[in-house]
Amino acid sequence: MGTATAPLPTRRHRVALFATSTMTGFGIASWITRTPAVRDDLGASLEAMGLVLFGLSVGSMIGILGAGALIRRVGTRPLVLLGGALPVIGVLLVGLTAPAQLPAGVWIGLFLVGFGAGVAEIGLNVEAAAVERVIERPVVPVLHACFSLGTVAGGLVGIAMTAARVPVVVHLPVAAVVMAALALVAALNLRPMPRSDPAAAASAAAADSGIPASTATARRRSVITVQLLLLAVITLAMAFAEGAASDWLPLLMTSDHDAPEVLGSLVFTGFALAMLVGRSAGTPLVTRFGRATVVRTCAVVGAVGVVAVVLSPSPVVTAAAAVVWGLGIALGFPLAVSAAGDHPTDGDRRVSVVATAGYVAFLVGPPALGFLGEHLGLRIAMLVPLALLVVTVVIASAAGRQTPAPSTT
Numbered sequence: 001m002g003t004a005t006a007p008l009p010t011r012r013h014r015v016a017l018f019a020t021s022t023m024t025g026f027g028i029a030s031w032i033t034r035t036p037a038v039r040d041d042l043g044a045s046l047e048a049m050g051l052v053l054f055g056l057s058v059g060s061m062i063g064i065l066g067a068g069a070l071i072r073r074v075g076t077r078p079l080v081l082l083g084g085a086l087p088v089i090g091v092l093l094v095g096l097t098a099p100a101q102l103p104a105g106v107w108i109g110l111f112l113v114g115f116g117a118g119v120a121e122i123g124l125n126v127e128a129a130a131v132e133r134v135i136e137r138p139v140v141p142v143l144h145a146c147f148s149l150g151t152v153a154g155g156l157v158g159i160a161m162t163a164a165r166v167p168v169v170v171h172l173p174v175a176a177v178v179m180a181a182l183a184l185v186a187a188l189n190l191r192p193m194p195r196s197d198p199a200a201a202a203s204a205a206a207a208d209s210g211i212p213a214s215t216a217t218a219r220r221r222s223v224i225t226v227q228l229l230l231l232a233v234i235t236l237a238m239a240f241a242e243g244a245a246s247d248w249l250p251l252l253m254t255s256d257h258d259a260p261e262v263l264g265s266l267v268f269t270g271f272a273l274a275m276l277v278g279r280s281a282g283t284p285l286v287t288r289f290g291r292a293t294v295v296r297t298c299a300v301v302g303a304v305g306v307v308a309v310v311l312s313p314s315p316v317v318t319a320a321a322a323v324v325w326g327l328g329i330a331l332g333f334p335l336a337v338s339a340a341g342d343h344p345t346d347g348d349r350r351v352s353v354v355a356t357a358g359y360v361a362f363l364v365g366p367p368a369l370g371f372l373g374e375h376l377g378l379r380i381a382m383l384v385p386l387a388l389l390v391v392t393v394v395i396a397s398a399a400g401r402q403t404p405a406p407s408t409t
């Protein structure tokens with residue numbers, strides 16, 4: 001079914017997905033690189049910053065948990081469009097309210113970023129997995145690579161703005177303009193992606209196997225496989241580790257190592273660049289060694305990076321460890337999503353379940369780590385993502401098995 005050149009509508013659809021993912025990464029990096037400046041503007045402690053970050057988590061939780069029902073009712077296109085608009089407004093609001101010392105305004109801005117990104121990200125992963133099935137080439141890792149590309153670009157701009165002492169009230173509104181341009185590109189290129197109806201596919205397979213259609217449908221709706229649960233745990237672990245690094249590495253550098261603010265931003269950008277390299281260059285490794293082996297190796301390398309951060313005696317070692325951390329976890333999330341979508345009749349639902357687990361961890365984890373960091377120190381708090389990566393090493397084989405259609409079992 002795959003061809004050397006994808007049809008034009010499919011190519012334009014991928015452009016839309018990639019533009020939206022890049023926009024999300026750029027916006028989040030723009031916020032993260034200025035986290036110390038926002039903290040200083042607000043005069044907030046680590047625990048208080050955790051509460052501010054909770055706005056991002058609440059918005060994301062609502063968006064993510066509601067995305068599945070919304071997709072079934074209105075499809076993915078409205079969700080992707082909404083996910084393009086709300087983060088722009090949110091980043092702009094953060095940039096305007098932080099210097100005014102309005103933590104409630106920052107909370108609301110992050111809520112809008114989280115809600116918009118939450119509904120969009122589930123739709124993006126569902127659509128990318130659907131395109132993968134059509135063109136039979138990796139799309140989900142590239143989608144996540146675009147997110148990393150956006151974070152690298154946003155991080156570099158943030159470093160430059162920080163080094164030049166450009167105030168947040170200037171930097172973040174400019175970032176919002178860039179995000180709006182990418183959202184417009186996505187809106188102009190989104191195309192409907194044809195796919196088979198899972199119930200119809202299950203009924204057809206049941207007819208071929210002699211199983212009543214009602215029985216096949218009931219199985220499809222009720223059976224949550226062990227593999228699906230394990231894939232959800234993998235995405236949860238990888239996303240938790242990514243969120244921990246993204247939100248807390250800059251503050252760990254400035255608080256634990258007394259590093260200048262610009263160095264904290266540089267470490268985050270190095271982490272994001274490592275993830276970009278891992279996601280961009282990882283496809284040949286998957287082809288050669290298989291998803292399970294790559295996921296297991298990623299978890300081991302990521303765990304080594306986290307251990308090095310926890311034990312680091314200097315900012316230089318921490319910076320190097322952050323790169324190892326980023327390389328290690330780069331492919332875990334997208335490969336688990338790809339494995340979930342590798343199903344003949346129920347790929348969309350499975351992708352939605354697995355991606356939801358990942359994004360919940362990605363956005364709920366940082367505030368929890370902020371609470372632990374306030375009482376135990378940020379380095380000790382990083383033992384939580386380390387433990388989750390160890391679990392991933394044990395269960396990584398789930399990413400290598402394809403589950404047959406429930407109607408044929």
